[in-house]
Amino acid sequence: xxxxxxxxxxxxxxxxxxxxxxxxxxxxxxxxxxxxxxxxxxxxxxxxxxxxxxxxxxxxxxxxxxxxxxxxxxxxxxxxxxxxxxxxxxxxxxxxxxxxxxxxxxxxxxxxxxxxxxxxxxxxxxxxxxxxxxxxxxxxxxxxxxxxxxxxxxxxxxxxxxxxxxxxxxxxxxxxxxxxxxxxxxxxxxxxxxxxxxxxxxxxxxxxxxxxxxxxxxxxxxxxxxxxxxxxxxxxxxxxxxxxxxxxxxxxxxxxxxxxxxxxxxxxxxxxxxxxxxxxxxxxxxxxxxxxxxxxxxxxxxxxxxxxxxxxxxxxx
Numbered sequence: 001x002x003x004x005x006x007x008x009x010x011x012x013x014x015x016x017x018x019x020x021x022x023x024x025x026x027x028x029x030x031x032x033x034x035x036x037x038x039x040x041x042x043x044x045x046x047x048x049x050x051x052x053x054x055x056x057x058x059x060x061x062x063x064x065x066x067x068x069x070x071x072x073x074x075x076x077x078x079x080x081x082x083x084x085x086x087x088x089x090x091x092x093x094x095x096x097x098x099x100x101x102x103x104x105x106x107x108x109x110x111x112x113x114x115x116x117x118x119x120x121x122x123x124x125x126x127x128x129x130x131x132x133x134x135x136x137x138x139x140x141x142x143x144x145x146x147x148x149x150x151x152x153x154x155x156x157x158x159x160x161x162x163x164x165x166x167x168x169x170x171x172x173x174x175x176x177x178x179x180x181x182x183x184x185x186x187x188x189x190x191x192x193x194x195x196x197x198x199x200x201x202x203x204x205x206x207x208x209x210x211x212x213x214x215x216x217x218x219x220x221x222x223x224x225x226x227x228x229x230x231x232x233x234x235x236x237x238x239x240x241x242x243x244x245x246x247x248x249x250x251x252x253x254x255x256x257x258x259x260x261x262x263x264x265x266x267x268x269x270x271x272x273x274x275x276x277x278x279x280x281x282x283x284x285x286x287x288x289x290x291x292x293x294x295x296x297x298x299x300x301x302x303x304x305x306x307x308x309x310x311x312x313x314x315x316x317x
Contacts, residue, residue: 036246039189039211042222044250048282055252056300060287062221062247063257063279064296117144120151134158139180149183167198176210184216189223204230208245222248226257232267239265243277256280263291270294 038046051059114122120141127134135158139151154177161170172193180187189210196203208223226245233239242259249255256279263275275291283303290297299313 037209037224038248039209039222039224041188041213042211042220042248042250044220044222044248045253046248047253049249049253049255049285050283050302051255051279051281051285051287051300052302053300056287056298056302059249059252059255059281060279060289060298062249062255063243063277064289064298116142118146119143122151131162132158132160149185151180151182153177153180155180167196169196171195184214186213186215187211188213200233200235202230202232202234204228204232206230220248220250224248224254234267237267238273239263239267241265241275253281265291272296 049055049059112124112126114124116122120139120143122142123138123140125136125138135156137155137157139153139155142151143149156175156177157172158174159170159172161168172195173190175190176187178188187210189208191206191208191210194205194207206228208226208228210223210226211220212222213220224246226243226247229242231240241263243257244259245257246254247257258278258280259276260278261274261276263277264273265271265275266273272291272293272295275289277289277291279287279289285302286300288299288301290299297313
């Protein structure tokens with residue numbers, strides 16, 4: 001299996017990306033959810049991937065490791081886990097990262113320089129009305145961790161919201177400028193966070209169209225209308241989550257992510273009560289992810305017998 005840990009860590013930036021309005025180079029038919037968007041600049045394989053014993057773990061990592069590890073979180077207050085199973089708790093960091101962008105901007109004031117905890121700074125220019133804001137965030141060697149790649153470049157962020165009683169509804173949009181880099185990885189594209197929140201619950205939907213290009217490895221990933229939902233019940237300490245859409249791998253092509261059973265997770269312990277997600281390729285190939293107890297178990301079916309027995313089950317990480 002190829003070692004792509006570095007870029008998989010950087011996919012954390014998806015939390016930033018869903019806030020953007022990105023340009024696109026092509027559209028495709030297929031998965032619904034507004035059509036298939038291939039982010040501008042993606043020049044890798046665009047045909048359906050064939051999942052095999054040789055590539056199954058890599059393509060699975062593209063799905064369940066995109067928020068791993070927490071040390072690569074570039075905005076504050078998104079969690080403290082650093083490796084392994086602890087990082088895979090329901091994929092929740094996608095929402096938390098989007099919220100961290102929002103928090104960074106809304107706490108900055110009209111104009112403010114925010115120092116990175118490890119290096120560099122972020123310069124925020126901010127205008128607002130009663131229920132909207134528009135901001136430009138310019139990063140210069142910004143990092144909150146010795147392990148995190150420094151950020152350079154510009155992000156444009158906007159938010160609109162409304163309040164009814166104790167409930168707030170809103171939408172955050174963000175766009176990476178063409179000059180945005182995280183270490184050797186160029187990030188372009190967009191994501192949108194639609195949220196509803198009160199004192200007792202939060203409902204998030206993050207839609208991502210993002211491109212990650214690792215110039216040192218000559219490798220890229222693209223998210224095409226990848227939609228993550230997270231309904232968190234603070235009273236019962238439960239989160240219900242799903243992930244649907246496409247992920248393009250420059251070497252292998254795309255897989256379709258399909259949540260068959262939403263992931264239900266204890267927000268205190270990280271214990272999984274339920275959850276099934278399929279990573280579907282072509283020619284009858286698929287990986288089945290089972291969220292159970294303290295584990296995410298993966299099984300490969302690389303043929304047409306639907307037995308998921310082409311590889312022994314392994315723990316996704």
